[in-house]
Amino acid sequence: MDWWDVLLVVVRVVGVFALLMTVTVLLVWIERKLVADMQNRLGPMRAGPHGVLQTVADGLKLFFKEQITPAKSEFLIYMLAPALSVITAFLMFLVVPFARPFDITLGGQVRSFTFQAMDLNISVLYVLAISSIAVYAVVLAGWSSGSKYPLLGGVRATAQAISYEAAMGLSLVALIMFIAVQNRGGDVMSMASIVDFQAGTYGATEGFLSFLNPIITRVPKWFILPQVIPFIIFATAGVAETNRAPFDLVEAEQELVAGFHTEYSGMRFAMFFLAEYINMFTMSALMVTLFFGGWGGPFLDTIALNVGPWLASVVSFGYFMAKVFVFLFLFIWIRASFPRLRYDQLMDLGWKRLIPGALLWLVASSLALAIRQFGLPWT
Amino acid sequence: MGIIGDLVKGMGVTGRQMIATIFGDGMITTEYPKAFREKPERFHGRHVLNRYEDGMEKCIGCELCAGACPARCIYVRGKENPADAPVSPGERFGFVYEINMLRCIFCALCVEACPTEAITMTHLFEMSTTNREDAIYTKTELLINEDGSANHMFPDDRLANLPELLKADGWMRATAPQGRVEYEGIPGWTPSAGVGLRPPEVGQSGDAAARDFTLPDGTTSLEVEPDEEE
Numbered sequence: 001m002d003w004w005d006v007l008l009v010v011v012r013v014v015g016v017f018a019l020l021m022t023v024t025v026l027l028v029w030i031e032r033k034l035v036a037d038m039q040n041r042l043g044p045m046r047a048g049p050h051g052v053l054q055t056v057a058d059g060l061k062l063f064f065k066e067q068i069t070p071a072k073s074e075f076l077i078y079m080l081a082p083a084l085s086v087i088t089a090f091l092m093f094l095v096v097p098f099a100r101p102f103d104i105t106l107g108g109q110v111r112s113f114t115f116q117a118m119d120l121n122i123s124v125l126y127v128l129a130i131s132s133i134a135v136y137a138v139v140l141a142g143w144s145s146g147s148k149y150p151l152l153g154g155v156r157a158t159a160q161a162i163s164y165e166a167a168m169g170l171s172l173v174a175l176i177m178f179i180a181v182q183n184r185g186g187d188v189m190s191m192a193s194i195v196d197f198q199a200g201t202y203g204a205t206e207g208f209l210s211f212l213n214p215i216i217t218r219v220p221k222w223f224i225l226p227q228v229i230p231f232i233i234f235a236t237a238g239v240a241e242t243n244r245a246p247f248d249l250v251e252a253e254q255e256l257v258a259g260f261h262t263e264y265s266g267m268r269f270a271m272f273f274l275a276e277y278i279n280m281f282t283m284s285a286l287m288v289t290l291f292f293g294g295w296g297g298p299f300l301d302t303i304a305l306n307v308g309p310w311l312a313s314v315v316s317f318g319y320f321m322a323k324v325f326v327f328l329f330l331f332i333w334i335r336a337s338f339p340r341l342r343y344d345q346l347m348d349l350g351w352k353r354l355i356p357g358a359l360l361w362l363v364a365s366s367l368a369l370a371i372r373q374f375g376l377p378w379t
Numbered sequence: 380m381g382i383i384g385d386l387v388k389g390m391g392v393t394g395r396q397m398i399a400t401i402f403g404d405g406m407i408t409t410e411y412p413k414a415f416r417e418k419p420e421r422f423h424g425r426h427v428l429n430r431y432e433d434g435m436e437k438c439i440g441c442e443l444c445a446g447a448c449p450a451r452c453i454y455v456r457g458k459e460n461p462a463d464a465p466v467s468p469g470e471r472f473g474f475v476y477e478i479n480m481l482r483c484i485f486c487a488l489c490v491e492a493c494p495t496e497a498i499t500m501t502h503l504f505e506m507s508t509t510n511r512e513d514a515i516y517t518k519t520e521l522l523i524n525e526d527g528s529a530n531h532m533f534p535d536d537r538l539a540n541l542p543e544l545l546k547a548d549g550w551m552r553a554t555a556p557q558g559r560v561e562y563e564g565i566p567g568w569t570p571s572a573g574v575g576l577r578p579p580e581v582g583q584s585g586d587a588a589a590r591d592f593t594l595p596d597g598t599t600s601l602e603v604e605p606d607e608e609e
Binding site: 034037038039040041042045336337 | 386389390392393394396397399400401405406407408409410
């Protein structure tokens with residue numbers, strides 16, 4: 001560890017920060033435009049070409065707005081809650097690799113430059129942990145506002161978080177178990193190695209399915225194929241986790257004014273807003289990394305060999321963003337299509353469908369993996 | 380699988396609308412104030428006071444409009460025409476004419492009451508002001524100029540839409556005697572400055588022959604756009 005390493009870490013962290021801010025600005029605009037299209041409207045048109053700069057204008061406006069503090073609020077917590085929500089949102093993205101790493105010679109030493117702020121060997125656990133902390137921001141904001149509607153929003157956030165985080169964790173357990181059996185001794189919870197495991201295509205099979213080999217050997221080895229059910233559960237829980245429609249009960253404009261951030265204004269409100277969109281991006285990035293091969297895609301090795309590793313990194317970043325934007329589009333599409341779930345329907349979906357479903361899949365897939373490894377018990 | 384089908388159906392609706400909006404003609408809103416939508420012919424906008432073709436004011440200060448107004452927003456004071464320089468062809472003229480646009484309900488009963496077609500409505504509806512005094516339109520804004528152009532309350536406003544002030548609504552033509560079937564094709568009103576004789580409304584009876592009315596300038600009512608102004 002010398003100064004070059006420190007510099008690289010700083011570059012990566014600043015890069016991730018810049019990426020998230022840019023994506024947020026664009027994402028808010030894209031969402032407004034897409035929802036407008038789905039409702040036969042124009043959407044923002046005035047600031048910049050087709051309103052691209054609308055988010056910047058809104059952000060500037062919020063920056064200069066008065067920050068109102070309710071008289072009955074718990075001031076310290078009231079002030080810290082938005083910061084907590086935005087910090088956790090940034091922290092969560094740190095472990096997501098978003099482009100192909102390349103080697104760089106600095107200070108007479110070859111170093112690997114990874115496009116990922118840090119690679120923990122417990123990345124998956126870390127993501128779950130941080131996403132749990134993010135709920136505290138909502139709950140504390142609702143409670144510390146000293147007002148009825150935010151309190152109701154905070155209480156809803158508690159119930160929602162409990163019912164969806166369990167399902168999310170269980171769905172990932174099944175996935176990690178599957179990865180661990182296939183890659184014995186590998187770093188199964190590190191996001192970088194999860195992406196590496198998904199490189200390449202499925203191998204040829206033997207037996208009665210071998211006539212499909214020309215197709216199978218061209219299918220990328222993404223975890224979505226063997227793990228569809230965990231993906232569906234993870235995606236559903238992910239929408240609930242980011243508090244977006246149709247699971248936006250904590251905000252619920254029609255019932256709770258604005259839910260937990262009713263009493264917030266100015267930059268404090270903007271932080272919640274920022275955190276919501278960063279979380280949306282991170283959730284999509286996690287789905288891509290865990291189930292859709294991360295930044296992986298065709299021709300990367302060829303490009304790295306023939307042109308240069310830097311171009312492979314750029315192209316892989318393009319693959320990553322393309323995949324992520326598919327899921328972001330899905331987020332937006334879902335928001336524009338479905339009405340909000342009733343409170344009991346939300347609980348029903350969480351406790352009676354997703355958690356049992358995840359548990360069943362966990363048991364079934366562990367049985368299948370055990371049989372594959374040790375054979376049937378009676379043979 | 381019922382719920383999955385419902386979800387797919389719901390997303391199908393929004394997806395179809397999105398494709399229609401982006402690639403087709405699904406867009407419903409326009410980029411107002413940059414783009415305007417063509418208003419219905421009988422749209423009730425703000426009033427104007429008309430002149431005859433020789434520049435004489437049509438208003439004779441009879442106050443019938445003020446009497447007909449259900450919102451009591453019109454104030455008229457008549458005055459004897461000066462003998463050497465008459466303002467209107469009649470005995471009297473509208474010396475003071477004020478409409479309080481905050482009270483006006485745009486019912487056009489004043490237009491119907493007017494015996495000389497002095498007051499008509501236009502297609503202009505942007506009348507927001509920053510204080511109440513500005514909402515009271517006086518003769519300065521209401522009366523059209525001798526060349527037929529109309530005055531705007533805020534001509535410097537970059538959103539001021541002057542062409543809309545020249546578009547008269549077709550309602551008068553539908554309620555004038557010509558609006559009845561037996562008067563079809565026969566204009567029941569007098570020419571105005573800058574416009575001339577407004578063509579009659581066509582198609583009240585559905586009789587094709589009635590539409591072949593020939594205007595004094597030799598054109599037929601079908602060739603002329605009803606609200607086309609010079």
